[in-house]
Amino acid sequence: MKLCDRLFNSSVGAKMLMAVTxxxxxxxxxxxxxxxxxxxxxxxxxxxYAAGLKSLGALLWVARLGxxxxxxxxxxxxxxxxxxxxxxxxxxxxxxxxxxxxFASRYxxxxxxxxxxxxxxxxxxxxxxxxxxxxxxxxxGDIYAMxxxxxxxxxxxxxxxxxxxxxxxxxxxxxxxxxxxxxLYHGNLNPMTEKLGPIVATIVFVGFSxxxxxxxxxxxx
Amino acid sequence: xxxxxxxxxxxxxxDAGKMxxxxxxxxxxxxxxxxMLDTVNENLQKNGKEPIAFDHDCREGICGSCSxxxxxEPHGPEYGTTSCQLHMRSFKSGQNIFIExxxxxxxxxxxxxxxxxSAFDRIQQAGGFISVNTGxxxxxxxxxxxxxxADKAFDAAVCIGCGACVAACKNASPMLFMSAKxxxxxxxxxxxxxxxxxxxxxxxxxxKEGFGNCTNQYECEAACPKxxxxxxxxxxxxxxxxxxxxxxxxxxxxxxx
Numbered sequence: 001m002k003l004c005d006r007l008f009n010s011s012v013g014a015k016m017l018m019a020v021t022x023x024x025x026x027x028x029x030x031x032x033x034x035x036x037x038x039x040x041x042x043x044x045x046x047x048x049y050a051a052g053l054k055s056l057g058a059l060l061w062v063a064r065l066g067x068x069x070x071x072x073x074x075x076x077x078x079x080x081x082x083x084x085x086x087x088x089x090x091x092x093x094x095x096x097x098x099x100x101x102x103f104a105s106r107y108x109x110x111x112x113x114x115x116x117x118x119x120x121x122x123x124x125x126x127x128x129x130x131x132x133x134x135x136x137x138x139x140x141g142d143i144y145a146m147x148x149x150x151x152x153x154x155x156x157x158x159x160x161x162x163x164x165x166x167x168x169x170x171x172x173x174x175x176x177x178x179x180x181x182x183x184l185y186h187g188n189l190n191p192m193t194e195k196l197g198p199i200v201a202t203i204v205f206v207g208f209s210x211x212x213x214x215x216x217x218x219x220x221x
Numbered sequence: 222x223x224x225x226x227x228x229x230x231x232x233x234x235x236d237a238g239k240m241x242x243x244x245x246x247x248x249x250x251x252x253x254x255x256x257m258l259d260t261v262n263e264n265l266q267k268n269g270k271e272p273i274a275f276d277h278d279c280r281e282g283i284c285g286s287c288s289x290x291x292x293x294e295p296h297g298p299e300y301g302t303t304s305c306q307l308h309m310r311s312f313k314s315g316q317n318i319f320i321e322x323x324x325x326x327x328x329x330x331x332x333x334x335x336x337x338x339s340a341f342d343r344i345q346q347a348g349g350f351i352s353v354n355t356g357x358x359x360x361x362x363x364x365x366x367x368x369x370x371a372d373k374a375f376d377a378a379v380c381i382g383c384g385a386c387v388a389a390c391k392n393a394s395p396m397l398f399m400s401a402k403x404x405x406x407x408x409x410x411x412x413x414x415x416x417x418x419x420x421x422x423x424x425x426x427x428x429k430e431g432f433g434n435c436t437n438q439y440e441c442e443a444a445c446p447k448x449x450x451x452x453x454x455x456x457x458x459x460x461x462x463x464x465x466x467x468x469x470x471x472x473x474x475x476x477x478x
Binding site: 001002003006007010011012013014015016081084085087088089090091092093094095096097098099100101102105106108173176177179180181182183184185 | 227229240290292293294319321324325326327389391392393394421424425427428431432433434435436437438439440442443444451452454455456457458459461462465466468469
């Protein structure tokens with residue numbers, strides 16, 4: 001189909017796929033955050049939420065495969081587009097200058113690849129439980145205890161906070177950028193879309209970082 | 222004023238090229254940037270040296286010939302100004318000034334600061350035109366154009382095709398240039414017949430020329446001497462998606478049969 005070719009192989013089409021998959025991943029991040037914040041409601045509610053997720057069965061797998069698809073496509077296109085962008089300027093300027101490009105926008109591939117590495121660790125840490133031997137002695141289904149055991153290491157918590165900083169920079173440019181790429185530039189809409197990236201980035205950073213910091217501070221036990 | 226220039230010198234398109242330091246003494250602050258280079262070139266020639274090659278033509282900011290990256294900024298530090306309209310009073314005596322050509326794979330350097338911008342011509346030829354029947358023109362008022370469309374089309378039509386957007390873009394992307402052409406022609410009734418194939422062909426050609434992709438950093442908008450808005454890039458993205466969808470729709474109608 002010609003449309004598929006246009007979306008995957010053209011400059012504008014590939015960027016639209018980046019925007020749509022990016023939005024899907026952002027949606028997941030926000031859903032994940034709202035679930036995780038239940039940890040402040042206590043062990044019972046948090047564990048019930050985790051058990052509820054697991055009981056979704058087939059639906060859970062649909063969501064996982066959808067996310068995996070969006071993630072793979074997002075990373076693949078990012079690497080491909082960045083390679084094209086680098087090769088488009090073989091000789092660099094002797095005097096580099098940036099007029100108005102934001103810090104976040106200039107390091108999208110870096111923060112993005114940091115996130116890919118973080119996701120690999122995060123899955124190995126809490127989903128597959130390969131990295132922390134202390135998880136083996138915890139009772140089955142006590143996710144609350146697992147999170148507290150995991151974050152009681154300052155090194156692990158510090159790494160999570162740093163990763164969330166990278167994610168928030170990524171979202172700061174990414175979320176606002178989606179509107180431009182999808183052609184939703186509008187005089188009345190722009191003041192809102194410009195702020196949406198920084199707002200989402202702040203919510204994600206503060207929200208996610210609050211959990212390891214609360215565990216370290218002994219606020220969540 | 223006295224200046225220390227660091228200029229890109231390259232004999233021809235095959236030469237590797239390098240930065241060369243040239244002292245420019247006794248420059249008037251009322252001189253334009255190109256007049257400053259003229260003065261430097263006169264001195265170089267007096268001393269039997271090769272003058273610095275640079276593109277220039279109208280020297281009044283409308284032809285799009287001048288193409289200097291000055292201290293990392295295409296057309297220099299002044300907003301909405303071409304290199305030829307930039308004056309030396311924007312600089313301080315004793316300052317170091319880096320002068321480089323547009324840097325893009327699609328704009329190969331021909332000599333010193335002169336680059337080959339025919340990639341823009343090929344993008345324009347791919348779709349940046351309208352079909353006009355021969356014969357006497359009809360009355361202009363017989364084609365109604367809403368005022369806001371005419372204004373937007375004009376905002377895009379001020380593009381002089383200089384290529385500063387490519388030079389400024391971190392990815393050497395020509396999206397601002399292309400979107401100016403797409404907006405200008407697609408907003409007006411005269412450009413409607415080629416509306417879909419125009420944007421598809423231009424985006425295809427952009428890839429063939431080896432330009433980069435847009436990452437919405439808006440360096441182009443900041444460097445554009447004609448202050449063209451990235452709003453046009455959003456419009457081009459919409460136009461592209463619409464055209465790609467309509468390409469899928471089976472063509473119907475048998476007019477003329």
